[in-house]
Amino acid sequence: MRIGQSNPRRRKPILLIVLVAISLVMLTMYFRESDAGLLHTARRVTLEVTSPIARLGTIITSPVRAVGDYFEGIGASRERVLALEQQNEELRARLAELEEARQENERLRALVDFAEERKFAKLGAKVIRRPVSIWEGVIVIDRGSDDDVEPGMPVIAAQGLVGQVADVSSNSATVRLISDQQSGVSVIVQSTRTPGVVRGSLDGSLSLDFVDRAYLPVEGDVVITSGLGGVYPSGIVVGDVISVDDRHGELYPRIKVASRVPVDSIEEVFVLVGAVVDADPGEIE
Amino acid sequence: MTRWWTTAGALLGALVLQVMIAPHIAVFGISPNLLLLVVITLAFVEGPSEGATAGFVAGLLLDLLSTGPIGAWALVMSVTGYLSGSLKENLFAEGWLAPVTVGIVAALTADLVYLLVVSVLGVGPAFGSAIVRLVLPRAVYNAVLVMLVYPWLARFLRTDRSMKSFRRLA
Numbered sequence: 001m002r003i004g005q006s007n008p009r010r011r012k013p014i015l016l017i018v019l020v021a022i023s024l025v026m027l028t029m030y031f032r033e034s035d036a037g038l039l040h041t042a043r044r045v046t047l048e049v050t051s052p053i054a055r056l057g058t059i060i061t062s063p064v065r066a067v068g069d070y071f072e073g074i075g076a077s078r079e080r081v082l083a084l085e086q087q088n089e090e091l092r093a094r095l096a097e098l099e100e101a102r103q104e105n106e107r108l109r110a111l112v113d114f115a116e117e118r119k120f121a122k123l124g125a126k127v128i129r130r131p132v133s134i135w136e137g138v139i140v141i142d143r144g145s146d147d148d149v150e151p152g153m154p155v156i157a158a159q160g161l162v163g164q165v166a167d168v169s170s171n172s173a174t175v176r177l178i179s180d181q182q183s184g185v186s187v188i189v190q191s192t193r194t195p196g197v198v199r200g201s202l203d204g205s206l207s208l209d210f211v212d213r214a215y216l217p218v219e220g221d222v223v224i225t226s227g228l229g230g231v232y233p234s235g236i237v238v239g240d241v242i243s244v245d246d247r248h249g250e251l252y253p254r255i256k257v258a259s260r261v262p263v264d265s266i267e268e269v270f271v272l273v274g275a276v277v278d279a280d281p282g283e284i285e
Numbered sequence: 286m287t288r289w290w291t292t293a294g295a296l297l298g299a300l301v302l303q304v305m306i307a308p309h310i311a312v313f314g315i316s317p318n319l320l321l322l323v324v325i326t327l328a329f330v331e332g333p334s335e336g337a338t339a340g341f342v343a344g345l346l347l348d349l350l351s352t353g354p355i356g357a358w359a360l361v362m363s364v365t366g367y368l369s370g371s372l373k374e375n376l377f378a379e380g381w382l383a384p385v386t387v388g389i390v391a392a393l394t395a396d397l398v399y400l401l402v403v404s405v406l407g408v409g410p411a412f413g414s415a416i417v418r419l420v421l422p423r424a425v426y427n428a429v430l431v432m433l434v435y436p437w438l439a440r441f442l443r444t445d446r447s448m449k450s451f452r453r454l455a
Contacts, residue, residue, distance in 0.1 A: 015334050019341045019363040026348075026356030027406070039355045046349035050304050057305030064309075130308035133351040134315055134419050135399070135410075166352060174352060181410050202410045203418050204314060264314075 044169045047140065051172040054129035054140060058267075065265065120233060120272040122156075123147060127267055128172065137180030137200060139163075139263070143271060144171045152231065154272045159260035160237035161185065161225060162269050173271075177263055178238065179204040186228040187238050189217040195226055198238050198257055206239055208255035216253060217241045223257050233272065291442055292327060292339060299323045300346050315422045317430050318395065320347055324366045325391045325431055326438045329384055333370030340366025357402045365395045381432075384439075388431030393424040 030039050129140035143149050145168050155162040155175045163177040178185055179200040187198045187208065194215040196208045208223060217223075221241040227234025237260060245254040299319045307316045320343040328336020344362030348355040369391040373383060397420050403409035410419075 013333070013337075013367060016337045016363060016367045019337055020360055023341070023344075023356045023360035023363065026345075026359065027354055030355045031406075043349050043355065046346075050350065053301055053304045057309065060305065061309045129304065130311075131316065132303055132307060133318075133347065133353070134423055135403070136352050138352050176352070182408075202415055264311075 044167065047167065047172055047174065048169040051128060051140065051142070051169070055126075055142065058126075058128055120154075121274060122270040123149065123273045125155075125173075125269050125271055127269060130264075137163075137177040137183070137204060137263075138166065139175050139177065139266075141173050141175055141269060141271070142171065144169050144173050146170050148273055149173050149271055153274075154232045154236070155269050156236055156272065157261045157266055157269050159262070160239065161232065161259075162261055162263070162266070164231060165271065175269070177204075179206060179259065179263060185232060185238055186226045187223050188226045189215075189241070190222040190224050192217060192221070195228070196223075196255075198223060204263070206257040206259055208241065208257050210252055211255060213246060213253050216244055216246060217255065219243065292335075295323045295327070295438065295442055296320065296339065296343055296346070299343070300350075303347070304350065312426060313422065315419070315426055317426050318347070318392075318423070319430075320344075321362065321365065321392065321395055321427055322431055322434055323438065323442075324362055325369045325388055326384075326435055327442055328366045328369035328391075329373045329387055329435075330439050330443045331370070332374065333367045336366030336368075336370035337363045338366070340364070353403065354406055354408060357399060357406070361395055361399045361402060364398055365391050368394055384435045385428070385432055388435065389424065389428040392427035392431065393420070395427075396420040396423050 026039065029037070033039060123143060125141035125143040127139050128142045131138055139162075141155070149165055149168055151165050151168055153165045155165060161178055163175045163180070163183065165173050166176040167174040176183055177200065178198065181200050181202050183200040185198045186195070188195050189208075189211070192215045194211055194217065196211040198206050198208050200206060208217075211217070219241055223238045223241060225232040225234055225236040225238060239257040239259040241255060242258045243254075243256045247254065299322065303319045307319055310317065324336060324340045324343050327339045340362035341359050343366075344357075344359035345355075347358040347362070351358070369387050372387050372390060397416070400409060400412065400415050400420060404412060409415070
């Protein structure tokens with residue numbers, strides 16, 4: 001340790017005051033302006049400019065991720081392989097049953113002339129950027145307004161719901177994940193049809209709120225979108241119930257849900273770009 | 286004295302790395318703030334005014350990259366840059382202890398002030414859990430990175446005299 005300067009320089013923080021004032025003006029502008037305002041436009045331009053850099057980063061780091069995945073796969077034990085094989089057999093049997101139910105459902109729908117559920121065109125997209133800040137749960141995909149992507153469109157993956165398009169530039173779009181703290185999805189528990197809301201959190205975990213304690217789900221129950229609110233179509237898998245804590249004295253039980261989508265490693269997603277009437281097989285959900 | 290283009294180059298490099306690399310080196314979901322490292326180093330090397338200016342520019346870039354309110358990071362990193370520079374000038378420490386102390390305090394300040402700002406604006410998360418889950422882990426992560434990159438970054442930013450040791454840098 002040493003004795004510091006006997007008379008440390010005293011500066012007038014005029015510059016700091018000016019910078020803070022400019023920041024506050026920008027904050028005010030941000031909340032007052034429309035989506036077409038200066039700051040919102042600047043953000044879209046930044047998204048556009050940084051998209052190629054983010055894409056490059058994904059390409060550069062992909063070999064490292066691939067090596068990691070390879071070694072992770074090597075570590076799978078014989079017991080795990082056997083368990084997965086058994087699960088595969090069970091799922092194949094279940095698939096056959098479900099196919100039978102689907103065909104029966106179609107026949108019955110035709111008999112009673114039930115309104116056809118909306119079908120959506122799926123637009124494939126690559127994830128080119130992951131969250132740059134820990135304060136937000138968003139990813140960036142390589143599809144934008146040039147591909148008819150619009151804010152509010154649902155984004156899914158093979159495993160289930162990913163999130164919703166939040167902002168769009170010409171060649172890229174920001175997707176707010178369902179695990180983001182500002183996200184909320186209207187859902188039902190598939191087995192009991194109990195409604196609730198799945199909400200994200202800071203650490204990316206999901207909670208199922210506002211569930212009637214008279215219809216408590218159990219661990220393993222599947223949670224799907226309800227279609228209420230009109231944001232997400234009904235029937236998309238949101239996740240599985242992993243814990244139910246029915247504490248006395250609380251209005252609603254604490255229910256945790258685990259998404260099936262590996263958000264940290266997901267590389268491809270689908271944007272539901274709108275209802276379609278006729279389309280080629282494979283494009284329709 | 287740091288040449289302006291050296292500072293601009295460091296900030297631009299940090300911006301590119303923040304977009305390209307930072308999301309992929311997240312530890313337990315916590316990614317580092319690489320722009321903050323440049324701001325802290327610059328403030329430490331050059332002083333509070335330069336730190337505040339660099340902080341403002343870096344913060345604005347981070348605001349434009351993220352989805353939060355624009356101006357929040359600019360405000361936070363201006364304050365952090367100024368604080369880092371002021372702390373260094375008034376710190377009774379030398380050698381490795383000085384940059385480490387400034388790094389830890391600045392890293393902690395940045396996310397803590399950001400949490401305060403977004404909470405005041407009504408778009409922030411639950412305060413207590415944010416401190417435990419985000420602010421403290423990221424402060425540790427950023428502080429460790431400051432220790433790792435400071436000697437090299439300071440040497441790059443301060444080109445007017447040769448620096449051959451960590452002790453001299455501090």
